[in-house]
Structures are given as structure tokens and as C-alpha cells.
Amino acid sequence: MPVPHNRNRSRSAFRLVGILFLVLTATVLLLRAGDNPGVHVPSYVEWTPETIATASSGDAFRGLLLSRHCEHCHGAEGFSQKADTPNLAGMDRLAIWKQLQDFRAGKRVSFPMNPIAQSLSTKDVADVVAYYAKLPVFYDPDDHRAFPEPAPDPVRKGVAWRLINFGDGERGIPPCQACHGPVAYRPGAPALLTQNGPYLLEQLEAFANDKRANDINEAMRTIAQLLTDDERHALAEYYGAGLGMNPGSAVAPR
Amino acid sequence: MNWRKIRTFLITLFVLLLIPATRFYQIDEPILRMFRNPRRVDPFSLHVEGEFVESNLGTEQNSDGSVTVRMIAQQYLFIPHCILVPAGVPVHLRITSPDAVHSLAFLGTDYNVKVTPGAISVAEMQLPRAGEYKTACREFCGAGHYAMRSVVKVVPQEQFPVLQPGERGACAAQ
Numbered sequence: 001m002p003v004p005h006n007r008n009r010s011r012s013a014f015r016l017v018g019i020l021f022l023v024l025t026a027t028v029l030l031l032r033a034g035d036n037p038g039v040h041v042p043s044y045v046e047w048t049p050e051t052i053a054t055a056s057s058g059d060a061f062r063g064l065l066l067s068r069h070c071e072h073c074h075g076a077e078g079f080s081q082k083a084d085t086p087n088l089a090g091m092d093r094l095a096i097w098k099q100l101q102d103f104r105a106g107k108r109v110s111f112p113m114n115p116i117a118q119s120l121s122t123k124d125v126a127d128v129v130a131y132y133a134k135l136p137v138f139y140d141p142d143d144h145r146a147f148p149e150p151a152p153d154p155v156r157k158g159v160a161w162r163l164i165n166f167g168d169g170e171r172g173i174p175p176c177q178a179c180h181g182p183v184a185y186r187p188g189a190p191a192l193l194t195q196n197g198p199y200l201l202e203q204l205e206a207f208a209n210d211k212r213a214n215d216i217n218e219a220m221r222t223i224a225q226l227l228t229d230d231e232r233h234a235l236a237e238y239y240g241a242g243l244g245m246n247p248g249s250a251v252a253p254r
Numbered sequence: 255m256n257w258r259k260i261r262t263f264l265i266t267l268f269v270l271l272l273i274p275a276t277r278f279y280q281i282d283e284p285i286l287r288m289f290r291n292p293r294r295v296d297p298f299s300l301h302v303e304g305e306f307v308e309s310n311l312g313t314e315q316n317s318d319g320s321v322t323v324r325m326i327a328q329q330y331l332f333i334p335h336c337i338l339v340p341a342g343v344p345v346h347l348r349i350t351s352p353d354a355v356h357s358l359a360f361l362g363t364d365y366n367v368k369v370t371p372g373a374i375s376v377a378e379m380q381l382p383r384a385g386e387y388k389t390a391c392r393e394f395c396g397a398g399h400y401a402m403r404s405v406v407k408v409v410p411q412e413q414f415p416v417l418q419p420g421e422r423g424a425c426a427a428q
């Protein structure tokens with residue numbers, strides 16, 4: 001009668017496999033825990049050609065339907081009524097796609113935007129981004145938008161103009177237009193020319209004190225920290241007044 | 255059922271699962287690393303994994319008294335923007351780029367390190383005198399190239415914060 005004998009041995013085989021499995025799990029957990037302690041990953045977005053292809057693959061018509069959920073805050077024409085909510089009309093797709101990915105992953109923290117972005121699928125994000133990128137930026141007096149705001153005084157205007165066009169070589173501040181356009185665009189850098197001033201100021205301050213830390217390789221945090229408080233105000237007011245745009249595009253004809 | 259068959263089945267299953275699991279959990283990373291070029295990095299994922307993640311940048315104290323400085327040169331910034339190093343101590347510089355070819359030139363000295371995306375440039379240097387060095391990019395890299403500058407603060411050894419091996423010093427803490 002070999003049955004009890006067999007059952008014993010098969011039980012020990014089970015035990016052997018069980019122990020092996022536990023050892024493997026423990027090793028994996030230990031290796032993974034010991035691998036990168038306290039690494040702050042600013043964003044999971046990597047600007048590989050595949051990422052750029054995914055981010056640009058949206059269907060603008062489907063985006064139009066989805067944008068119904070965004071209108072209330074970001075405006076029917078992509079220009080918001082409140083100056084601390086960003087305008088999305090005509091923004092580069094890659095830039096707002098990245099922000100939505102970061103909102104989804106919790107890499108950029110915003111009370112309204114985190115749950116809203118998490119309710120969108122990967123495809124939804126590409127679609128809605130394609131729609132907003134196509135929206136025109138011309139002036140519409142019937143749209144109760146906050147943009148543009150009154151221009152800053154000439155001294156501040158001059159400070160901002162110099163930083164945008166030339167930066168400050170002595171302090172190592174590159175010109176804003178070298179990454180944010182219109183001179184050159186870095187992937188993921190939003191156009192600032194039609195953005196609301198108070199929103200820009202909020203973001204620059206958040207970058208400067210590390211409250212917003214989703215910029216890749218610390219680029220904007222470094223720049224915002226190098227700017228003085230006055231310069232941050234001047235830059236936000238300059239952009240928020242629609243200065244630097246082609247005359248007559250999104251600004252009321254004067 | 256024969257226990258032998260069960261055992262063979264279970265062990266085969268275990269081994270078969272082990273192979274994808276090692277790849278999935280990247281247990282084989284240390285072994286694969288030995289066959290990779292150690293000077294190679296993926297320029298797109300510097301901020302996500304590897305040597306140049308944010309918390310790893312700056313001046314690191316080594317156990318032999320020397321320091322390792324890790325930097326990123328990107329259009330149009332050096333990260334970190336300010337580097338703190340002790341005077342007269344061997345400095346191992348490791349620098350890479352996510353976008354274009356740059357260089358890190360220490361103004362007023364002979365040091366000029368060329369930085370190429372996808373590769374880690376290394377340099378051994380020693381800055382004997384305390385003081386503030388300006389650095390600049392000497393390889394045309396685009397619209398903001400001329401503003402691509404940063405600072406290296408060389409402090410006497412007694413002013414450099416006492417760090418345990420692996421700890422990092424920063425200008426801000428000074």
C-alpha cells in the first residue's frame with residue numbers, strides 16, 4: 001500500500017515549491033525596495049517618438065464632444081472666464097497632453113483637474129487635446145473671457161520684454177521664447193502668448209517653491225527660482241495682456 | 255495521480271514562470287548591466303530611472319574623500335544650476351544631455367567637457383583654489399545657447415558640509 005507514502009512525498013514537494021516561491025517573492029521585494037529609495041520622478045512622460053505619435057494621434061471631432069465637460073471652466077471657445085483657470089485654445093497638443101497625463105498620474109496636483117483627468121481614458125486625452133489644439137485664438141467680444149488683461153506699466157513691460165527675448169546671460173536665465181515660442185518650441189512647453197496672467201503667476205510661484213514639480217529635468221523649477229519676485233509678476237502681466245502677439249489676433253483691435 | 259508527475263509538473267511550471275518573472279521584475283538587471291556599455295544612457299528617460307534622476311544630481315561624497323558631481327546639460331540650462339565642491343579634492347564629473355550636443359566650460363580654466371545625448375561624459379578634475387567659477391556652454395545648441403550658464407562654488411574643505419558617503423551637498427544649504 002504505497003498511498004500514505006506517496007501523499008507524504010507529494011506534500012513535501014508542495015512544500016518545496018511553496019518555499020521556493022516565498023524566497024523568490026522576498027528577493028523580488030527586497031531588490032525592488034533597495035533599488036531606488038526616495039527617487040522623485042517628476043513625470044512618467046518621456047518624449048520618445050512613440051510618445052509623440054500617441055499624443056498626436058487624437059480625433060478632434062471626438063474631442064469636441066468630450067470638451068463639453070471642460071467648457072464650464074475652460075470656456076466654450078477655449079478661453080476661460082476666470083483669470084486663474086488656463087486657456088486651452090490653440091495650445092500645442094504635446095504640452096496639454098503631458099499636463100493631462102501628469103494630472104492623471106498625480107504628478108501635478110490640482111483639486112479640480114486630478115479627478116477630471118482620471119475620468120478620461122488614454123484615447124480621450126489624445127482626442128480632447130487634438131480638439132483644443134485646433135481652436136482658433138482670435139478675438140471675440142461676445143465670449144466673456146478674462147483674456148487679455150490691462151497691460152503693465154512701461155518699466156515692468158521692459159523687464160518682461162528683455163527676459164522673453166534675451167533672457168539674462170549673466171544669471172543663466174534663457175529667453176522664454178527659446179522654449180515657449182514663437183522662436184522655438186521644446187516638446188511639452190506650452191505657448192504662453194494667449195495665457196491668462198494670474199494663472200501664469202500662480203504656476204511660476206508654484207515652480208519656484210517646488211509646489212509644482214512635474215517639469216522634466218527640473219527646467220522650469222530652475223528658471224522660476226532664478227527669477228526675482230518682481231520679474232515673475234512682470235512676465236505674467238506681460239503675457240496676460242496679450243503683448244507679444246501678432247497685432248489684432250487674440251487681442252481687441254485698438 | 256502519481257506524485258512524481260505532480261512534482262515534475264509543478265517544478266516545470268515554476269521554472270517556466272521564473273523566466274518571464276526575472277525579466278518583468280528586472281531581477282536580471284545587474285547581470286544585463288555587465289554586458290551594456292556603462293557610458294550609455296537613454297536620453298529620454300533620464301528623469302525616470304538611472305543615474306541622473308533628480309535626487310542623484312549634484313555633489314556626492316565618496317568614501318575615499320573625493321566627490322562625484324552629476325549634472326545634466328540641456329537646452330538651455332545646466333542642472334543643478336549651482337554646484338558646490340570642496341577645494342583641492344578630486345572631483346569626478348559625470349554629465350549627460352537629453353537633447354543636443356553641449357559643452358561645460360569652466361570660464362578662466364582649461365576645463366571644457368563635451369556633452370553628447372545618449373552618452374555620459376566623464377572628467378577628472380581638481381579645483382585647487384576656493385572661489386566662484388562661472389561655467390558656460392561652448393557648443394552652439396540653439397536659440398538660448400548664449401544664456402546657458404551656471405555656477406560652480408568652490409569652498410575650502412572645512413566649509414564643505416560634513417557628509418556621509420553617499421550624501422549630497424548643495425548650494426542652497428550653504
Ligand SMILES: [Cu+2]
Pocket residue numbers: 328329330355356357391392393394395399402
Ligand atoms: Cu548648450
